[in-house]
Structure formats: C-alpha cells, structure tokens
Amino acid sequence: MEHQQNRTGAGDDLELSVVVPVYNEEPNVRELSERILAVGREMAVPFEVILVDDGSTDGTPDLLRSICREQPECRAVLFRRNFGQSAAMTAGFHHTRGRVVVSMDGDLQNDPADIPELVSGLQEGYDIVCGWRKDRQDRLLTRRIPSQWANRLIGRLTGVRLHDYGCSLKAYEGDLVRDLVVYGELHRFIPVLLHLRGANMKEVVVRHHARTRGESKYNLSRMPTVVLDLMLMLFFQRFQTRPLQFFGRGGGLMLGIGVLIELYLTVLKFGFGQDIGDRPLLQLGALLIISGFVVLGIGLVSEIVMRAYYETSGRTIYSIREVVE
Structure with missing residues (x-):
C-alpha cells in the first residue's frame, strides 16, 4: 500500500471521492467496499474510494491492504493508533481528489445505493447534501430518542436545522472539505462549520440498515461531549473572528x-x-x-x-x- 503523508489535491480528473472511516470493521469492510465499487461503476464516472483505518486492533488493516491491491479505485489511509472519527474523516478529506466528496460510515448501516441521489443534489446548486435516516434502525431509548432531542437542540441554537446531524452519509463540494480540519468529536457539526463559510445545503431521506455484524462504537456516554462541542460551535458562529x-x-x-x-x-x-x-x-x-x-x-x-x-x-x-x- 502507498504510504502517503501529504495532502492530495484535486486535478486527477476524478468526479467522485468516497471517504469511509473504519474502526474494527473486519466483518463489514470487504462487502462495503464491493457495494461502493458497484455503485461507482454503475454511475460511470471516474471515482475513488478512500478507506481510513482509525487504528483498528482486529484484522481490518490487513484486509484493507488486500482490497487496495485488488481494486485500483481503492486507497487506504492507516493510522498508527486510534485518533477518533473526526481525525479519520479529516484525513480522508485531505486525501481526496474528486470534484465531489461523499462520506459514509463503515458499518454497512449506510447504503451506498443512496450515493447517486446525494450527488444529484449537488448538481442542483447545493454545496452540501445531508442524509436523513428517517426510518432509523437503531435502539429507540438509547439511540433514536436522544438523537432526536439533540438534533432539535442543535438546530434551534445554531440556526442550521437538520433532522439528522449524526448521519455520516453526506455529499460535499470537494473544495469545501479538502482543507477542512475537524477536531475532537466535531465531525457531526461539519454542516455548521461549512455554514460559517456560507455553504448552502439540503437534506434527503436515505436508507438505514440495522447493524448485523460487529459492535457499535456509539453510546450515551458521548452526550456530554456533544454538549461541549455544541457550546464550541455557538462560540464559532458568533465570535470566531471577533x-x-x-x-x-x-x-x-x-x-x-x-x-x-x-x-x-x-x-x-x-x-x-x-x-x-x-x-x-x-x-x-x-x-x-x-x-x-x-x-x-x-x-x-x-x-x-x-x-x-x-x-x-x-x-x-x-x-x-x-x-x-
């Protein structure tokens, strides 16, 4: 696998880059890559798939190396240790070359079949198209209800009203995210960060599947972090430059x-x-x-x-x- 340290700029005539952060997703990553590749080839545009391993401790890194040797459209970025999803998302963005960048989770709960609809939303003139897991297949009390309240609170306080901030399935204009740096747990606030730059956005309903393999990395213990990140976003919105x-x-x-x-x-x-x-x-x-x-x-x-x-x-x-x- 190619070890790449520097950011890669656009200019290789790629239309689409798909960024997928993964952490201990050995049971899912091969099927996920195959499904993304099938969608990209069906779209008939030059594309790449960037798989970012966030310091996995299972067989995910070796599996990614194998996938990249077999599939020329795939590239892997392997972290030395676990840095978190925001760091993995940032690294993926920095290595993209496509005019359009799509991000998604690596647990097969997001459906690659929704990528064409997200990309078509950008062609309507939007800078960001956000997925909305309207029929979310997660636990009601520990995942869906806290998420609904958090989404309402974030929308009310920031003015950026989305139904589903936590959905990683989003499409962006590549130039918007290629130099974006996301710290801590701020990946869920990327629409707010880009809104500060004047980006406009829309939301589309996407499919969501129940996790069938592997373990979820999300739980209620992250709620205090979300509150602190929200306070930081409010500060950025009002006083970042003053x-x-x-x-x-x-x-x-x-x-x-x-x-x-x-x-x-x-x-x-x-x-x-x-x-x-x-x-x-x-x-x-x-x-x-x-x-x-x-x-x-x-x-x-x-x-x-x-x-x-x-x-x-x-x-x-x-x-x-x-x-x-």
Missing part, C-alpha cells in the same frame, strides 16, 4: 460592577465614616475588578492570536463562491 467582543462583554461587566461596588464603599467610608474593612462586599468588588481585567486580557490575547492565524496561514475570514469576469 473573540474580544465575547470576552470584552463579560470582562467589562465584571469590571464595571466591581468599580461601582468600590465607589459605593468609598462613599460610605469617607462620606459617612462607616467602617468597611470587614464587609464581604469589599472583597467581592476587588475580586470582580481583578477578574474583569483578567477576562479582558484573555480577550485581547485571543484577538491577537486570531489575527496572527489568518495573516500567517494565508486563510481568509470569507469564502468566495464564484468570481464573474
């Missing part, structure tokens, strides 16, 4: 309240001769003033870091869809 406004409001409020408290105590001391040395309000005012300066300082440092990032990395705070001349 962090001083976020920290400045809180710091300024604490500083202002602290100053007012100390002024009030100063009037009591020198205007009315009252003893203020043993009043808890004195310590509270001092604490608020110090905290206000600290938070404002964090805001200033964040602003400097943000500006240095954009100026030195060559990235911009905007995203251009088209230049007309």
